[in-house]
Amino acid sequence: MTTSSTTIAIADDPRWAAVVARDPRADGQFVYAVKTTGIYCRPSSLARLPKPQNVLFFDTAEQAQAAGYRPSKRAAKDQSDLAAQHAVTVAAACRQIEAAEEVPALNDLASTAGLSSFHFHRVFKAATGLTPKGYAAAHRARKVRERLADGGSVTEALYDAGFNSNSRFYAAADNVLGMKPADYRAAGQNNDIRFAVGQCSLGAILVAQSDRGVCAILLGDDPHLLVCDLQDRFRQANLLGADQAFEQLVAKVVGFIEAPALGLDLPLDVRGTAFQARVWQALREIPVGSTASYAEIAQRIGAPKAFRAVAQACGANHLAVAIPCHRVVRSDGDLSGYRWGVERKRELLERESQPSCVK
Helix, strand or coil: CCCCCCHHHHHHCHHHHHHHCCCHHHCCCCEEEECCCCEEECCCCCCCCCCHHHEEEECCHHHHHHCCCEECHHHHHHHHHHHHHHHHHHHHHHHHHHHCCCCCCHHHHHHHHCCCHHHHHHHHHHHHCCCHHHHHHHHHHHHHHHHHHCCCCHHHHHHHCCCCCHHHHHHHHHHHHCCCHHHHHCCCCCCEEEEEEEEECCEEEEEEECCCCEEEEEEECCHHHHHHHHHHHCCCCEEEECCHHHHHHHHHHHHHHHCHHHCCCCCECCCCCHHHHHHHHHHHCCCCCCCEEHHHHHHHCCCCCCHHHHHHHHHCCCECCCCCHHHEECCCCCCCCCCCCHHHHHHHHHHHCCCCCCC
C-alpha cells in the first residue's frame, strides 16, 4: 500500500494530477480514498474533488477496503463497468494471440488494448489465470494436440501452431504433449502403461504408471469401468498387466488411503494444461488434515477470479489422493462435487482429520 500524508506531497504526486484531470488511463493503476467521507474512487471518477490533505492513495481497491474504506456509489458502478470493459479487452487480446502467426509481444498487446504493459499484464492474468505468454503457450499446445489428433503430420502440426523451427518444438514437446510427438499422434501407441486393479475400503482402485511416473489413480465401484476409463485416456498405448513389483506400488497407494499419516511420495506423470498444472501443484501443497476453498486456491495461483476454472481443474484430475483435490471445499465448507463421489471425499477428509494424521 502507498500513502501520502501531507498536502505538499499530494500536490506533487503525479497520481493527484491524474485525479484532477479525471484521467481514465490511470484507472486500474490505483484508487484514492477520502479520509473525511470514508469512501474511495478510481481516478476518472466524476465525484467532487476532495481537498488534497484528505486524500490517501492505494494500489488496489482491495487494499482500500482492507483499510476500512468503502466504494462510492459511482465507484461501485465504475468497478462493474470496468470489469465488463476488462472482459472485452482480454477477449480481444486472446483473439489477437490466437490469430497471430508469431506470439505477439506484451507491449504490442498492451498498446492495442490501450493500457500500460504492467496494467495489461495484471488485467489479463486476473481474467484468465495465465499470463499472456502462458496463454499463448497453452493455445499453441492445444493446436498441436488437435492437429496431431486429426492425423496431421508432426511438421504440419508444429508450423500450424506457430513453432518456427523443429528444434524449438521438440525442445518443448515433452511439456506440451507429455510424450514424443509421433507417439502422441498415434494416441500413445508407442508408450507402455503398466496398471493394476485392486480393492481398498473406498471400493475398487486402479493405479497406472508410464515411464515418467504414476499417470492415473482412479477410484470407483466397478473395476471394469476403471479399466475403460484408462483405455479412453490412453487409447492406443500398450496397456500391460502389472507384475509383482508394480503391485507393491499399488499397495503403497492403498496404504496411504487407509492410513494418511503414512504419507505418499511418488513420481508423477502429470498431463494437463498450464493452468491445470498450476492448480494441481497448489493442491499438492495443502497439508494433510487441512482444506482450502476453490476461491483460496484461485488466490494462491494468482487468479482470484478464476475459482470456477479451479473447480474444473479439480474435476479433470486423474490422480486421486496423489493430487488431493478432495481437500478443496466450497467457501461455506460444503464438500461440493468430487470426481469419485462425495462420500469418498467425506471419508478421506475424516481420516485425514484424525489426530494421528495432523502434524
